[in-house]
Amino acid sequence: MLTLIGVLIVIVGFALRVNPLLVVTVAGIATGVAGGLNPVAIVSDFGRAFTENRYVGLVWLTLPVIGLLERSGLKERAQELISRIQSATTGRVLLLYLAIRQLTASIGLTSLGGQAQMVRPLIAPMAEAAAEARFGELPDKTRYLILAHAAAVDNVGVFFGEDIFIAMGSVLLIKGFLDGNGIHLTPLHIALWAIPTAIAVFIIHGARLLLLDRRLSKQFKDRKT
Amino acid sequence: MIRLEFIYALGGLLFLTVAMLEFLDRANPKRYRKTAFWGIYGITFLFGSVLPPFATGCLVILMVLVTGWKDLGASKVKTTTEAERRQSAARLRDKLFIPALCIPLVTFLGTLLLPKITINGQALAAAKDATLVSLGLSVIVALVAALWLFRQRFVTSLHEGRRLLTAVGTVAVLPQLLAALGALFAAAGVGQVVSEGVTHFIPADATFLVIVAFTVGMALFTMIMGNAFAAFPVMVAGIGLPLIVHKLGGDPAIMAALGMLSGYCGTLMTPMAANFNIVPAALLELPDKNGVVKVQIPTGLILLAVNTLLMYFLVFRF
Numbered sequence: 001m002l003t004l005i006g007v008l009i010v011i012v013g014f015a016l017r018v019n020p021l022l023v024v025t026v027a028g029i030a031t032g033v034a035g036g037l038n039p040v041a042i043v044s045d046f047g048r049a050f051t052e053n054r055y056v057g058l059v060w061l062t063l064p065v066i067g068l069l070e071r072s073g074l075k076e077r078a079q080e081l082i083s084r085i086q087s088a089t090t091g092r093v094l095l096l097y098l099a100i101r102q103l104t105a106s107i108g109l110t111s112l113g114g115q116a117q118m119v120r121p122l123i124a125p126m127a128e129a130a131a132e133a134r135f136g137e138l139p140d141k142t143r144y145l146i147l148a149h150a151a152a153v154d155n156v157g158v159f160f161g162e163d164i165f166i167a168m169g170s171v172l173l174i175k176g177f178l179d180g181n182g183i184h185l186t187p188l189h190i191a192l193w194a195i196p197t198a199i200a201v202f203i204i205h206g207a208r209l210l211l212l213d214r215r216l217s218k219q220f221k222d223r224k225t
Numbered sequence: 226m227i228r229l230e231f232i233y234a235l236g237g238l239l240f241l242t243v244a245m246l247e248f249l250d251r252a253n254p255k256r257y258r259k260t261a262f263w264g265i266y267g268i269t270f271l272f273g274s275v276l277p278p279f280a281t282g283c284l285v286i287l288m289v290l291v292t293g294w295k296d297l298g299a300s301k302v303k304t305t306t307e308a309e310r311r312q313s314a315a316r317l318r319d320k321l322f323i324p325a326l327c328i329p330l331v332t333f334l335g336t337l338l339l340p341k342i343t344i345n346g347q348a349l350a351a352a353k354d355a356t357l358v359s360l361g362l363s364v365i366v367a368l369v370a371a372l373w374l375f376r377q378r379f380v381t382s383l384h385e386g387r388r389l390l391t392a393v394g395t396v397a398v399l400p401q402l403l404a405a406l407g408a409l410f411a412a413a414g415v416g417q418v419v420s421e422g423v424t425h426f427i428p429a430d431a432t433f434l435v436i437v438a439f440t441v442g443m444a445l446f447t448m449i450m451g452n453a454f455a456a457f458p459v460m461v462a463g464i465g466l467p468l469i470v471h472k473l474g475g476d477p478a479i480m481a482a483l484g485m486l487s488g489y490c491g492t493l494m495t496p497m498a499a500n501f502n503i504v505p506a507a508l509l510e511l512p513d514k515n516g517v518v519k520v521q522i523p524t525g526l527i528l529l530a531v532n533t534l535l536m537y538f539l540v541f542r543f
Contacts, residue, residue, distance in 0.1 A: 003413045006406070007449050014496055019296060020503070021395055024402045025289045028409045035413025040279060042409065047282030049408035051273035054233050055357050056400040056500050057266075060390060061236055062328060062360075065367045067385025071305045072375045073314030074321045080314065111332040111356055115505040121325055124509055148516040151505035152493075155517075156524060159489045163482070170454070174481045177458055181466055183477045193482035193539075200531045205524045 006031030062116045074121050079129030088130045090146055091213035094153045095206050097123050101157025102202060106164040113154055124150040135220035142219070149212060153205070160201040163194035226347045227339070229354040230274060232361035237271025240264075243387045253300050259391070261291045266398055285402070292395045302388035313375075320374050327367035328360075335359025393507040396514070400500035403451050410450060419446055420463030427464075432473055433537060439464045440533040443484050444491035444525075451497025453488025460484065475540040483536040490532065493525035494518060 006027040013023030025046075032042035082088050104112045113119075127150045131138055138146075162168045166187035174190050244263035247253055265288040269281055276284075305313070314321065336359045339350035350358040368382060390397060410416070420442075427438045439460060446456035465484055469475040492498045495518065502518045511517070 001418065003415050003418055006410060006413075007415065010406075010449075010497070019292055019294055019395075020399055020496075020499075021289045021292050021402060022294070024399070024406050025286060028402075028406045031406070031409045031413045031415065035409075035415075037409075037412060041412075043282035043286065044278040045282075045408050045412055046405045047276075047280065047285060048278035049405035050269065050285050050401050051276075051278065051281050053401045053404035054236070054270055054273055055229075056404070057270065057398065058232060058236055058357055058360055059500075060393075060397060061232075061239060061364045062367075063389040064239070064382035064386030065324060065328065065364055065371055067304075067389045068368070068371045068375065068377055068382045069321060069325055070389075071310065071313075071381070071385055072317060072321060072371070072377070073305075073310040073312075074325060076307075076310050076314035077318065077321045109333055111336060111360070112329045114329075115501075115508055117325075117328045119505065120508050144511050144513070144516060145520070147509040147511060148506070148520040151509060151517045152520045152524075154505075155493065155501050155521065159492065160486070160528075163486060163489075170485055173454055173457065174485060177461060178477055178481060181462075183466075183470075185478050185481075189478045190482050193479050194486060196535050196539075197483065197486045197528070197532055200535075201524065201528050204527050204531070208524060 002034040003031060005034050059114065059116050066116060066121050069121055075125040078122055078125045079132070082126045082129040083133035088126075089134065089213045090127045090131045090149070090216060091209040091211075093127050093130050094123070094149060094212075095209045097150075098153045098157045098202065098205060098209070101154060102161035102198065105158045105161025106198065108162075108165040108167060110158055110162050110168075113158060115151060115154055119150050119154050123154070131216055135216065135223050142216070145212075149209070153209070156201060156205050160194075160198045164191050164198055166191045226344075227350050227358050227362070229351075229357055232358055233270055233273065235361055235364075237267045237269075239386060240267030240270055240390075242383055243267075243390055246383065246387045247300060247391070250300065255297050258291050258293070259297050259300065262288055262297065262395060263390075265291070285405070288398070289402070296394050296396070299394060300387065300391040302384055302391070304385065304388055317375060323374060324367040324371035327370055328363045331363035331366045332356065332359045335362055389508075392510055393504065396499070396503055396507045399503060403497055403499050407450055407452060407455050411455070415449075416446075416455075416459035419449070420459045423460075424463050424468075430472075432541075435464065435468050435473065436537045436540070437533055439469060439480075439484060440487040440529060440536060443487040444494070444529050447488040447491030448495035448497060451492075451495055451499065453485055453492055456488050456491070457485055460488075469540065473541070476543045479536065479540045479543060483532050483540070487529055487532045487536075490525045490529040493521040493528075 009027040101113050124147050127146050163170055171187050171190050175187055240263050244260050248260040265284050269284055336356045339355045340348045340352040342349045423442045427434050443456055443460050447453045450456050465480050469480045470477050496503055503514055506514045506517045
């Protein structure tokens with residue numbers, strides 16, 4: 001049971017809003033000590049995994065370009081285009097992106113999206129602009145809610161789209177693990193059973209996006225243009 | 226052949242440049258600590274494959290200690306005003322979208338083509354690295370396009386990179402640290418403890434409870450580990466295979482696919498999946514770092530319930 005100390009440290013540390021880097025590092029060291037590893041092994045494991053996972057940091061390479069686009073007015077242009085489309089609402093913009101993200105991910109095109117590449121420069125400003133075009137300037141709280149929804153749509157779309165694609169990491173992981181346990185399945189057979197959930201999440205999250213529209217309309221009903 | 230190592234070196238150079246810019250900005254609060262933070266991160270990126278793991282581990286711990294009790298905060302970097310941006314947007318119009326779309330399109334094309342194009346019998350990039358190598362190349366293409374179309378100087382892109390990277394802040398390295406934590410969890414056997422705990426509590430012949438224990442267990446364990454891939458082998462070996470497949474006669478493909486997707490429901494609901502949940506909040510400059518998780522929780526919970534029912538009704542029928 002002592003090996004769970006790291007989990008406890010993470011939960012308490014995150015709840016108390018201590019610097020998450022510090023929380024995670026302390027939790028890692030504590031887990032290693034509780035698991036009976038020697039200090040050199042703990043630090044080495046930490047360093048090795050940090051290096052092996054450098055790929056998650058590669059997304060930051062996009063920032064100089066994104067910054068350049070922003071300073072040149074990309075957000076403003078995206079907002080202008082959206083505000084010209086009469087029927088565009090926050091919920092509908094995000095619903096369309098959800099559909100595109102899920103469909104492209106399901107044929108393996110997971111790279112056609114992403115938080116730094118698509119959400120910050122394009123999707124979030126469009127979702128925001130759609131609401132601003134209807135209701136005028138938004139209070140910060142509403143703005144943050146819309147931005148959070150924009151980020152969420154990218155996640156939901158890619159998570160529950162990519163599992164339908166037979167060459168995706170998760171499908172291959174499942175196949176590999178079951179192979180190791182003497183159960184042999186084709187990737188297609190596994191991917192097939194991701195379809196019901198993919199449809200369900202589109203309905204659930206799509207409905208929530210349309211409810212977001214209703215909530216915004218209600219909140220700003222006196223300033224509808 | 227373009228090795229992934231080149232792209233990591235590119236990342237390392239970017240972080241070292243940001244460190245240098247942080248240092249040169251005399252008005253910058255916490256200037257030295259910020260310089261040290263991005264500098265060390267740059268070194269781990271640039272020399273990660275050469276440094277012994279123990280040395281990298283020490284550097285990472287040092288980097289974390291530099292951040293201290295609270296975050297270091299964003300740096301003030303001069304950029305355009307809103308009026309200037311509106312003017313620029315009116316002038317450049319839809320040209321603005323060209324570099325933006327270069328990133329996903331070149332990444333996509335590169336992923337498809339790089340492993341297929343061979344020079345002297347060697348592919349331009351190994352198939353397993355193709356996406357990441359292409360992402361790196363796409364940034365170069367987009368950068369060149371943007372500099373040319375917008376008549377900007379290269380230095381400006383570095384300042385802009387610093388503006389955005391420091392706006393994300395030290396959270397930028399959290400996903401990598403969490404992966405390292407996951408490795409220590411695995412080495413210390415946290416998985417076994419959790420799966421023993423779960424299997425201990427459920428009666429093996431109560432079909433519905435077994436299914437619930439499996440799907441909810443997948444979600445919970447994913448929330449702890451921040452990664453469904455880490456939870457999957459443990460939960461499938463603990464409940465999925467022995468109870469659902471072997472004892473109750475369920476279909477292994479349905480068990481595995483819906484099990485993994487239940488894990489993904491957990492991913493939506495945890496700050497531990499930092500690259501999906503915390504980093505975007507930082508990237509969008511939300512004051513509440515859990516803002517994205519909060520929006521995702523209702524979808525995660527409803528979908529977990531749907532997954533559980535789907536598994537219950539489908540797994541014994543096929």
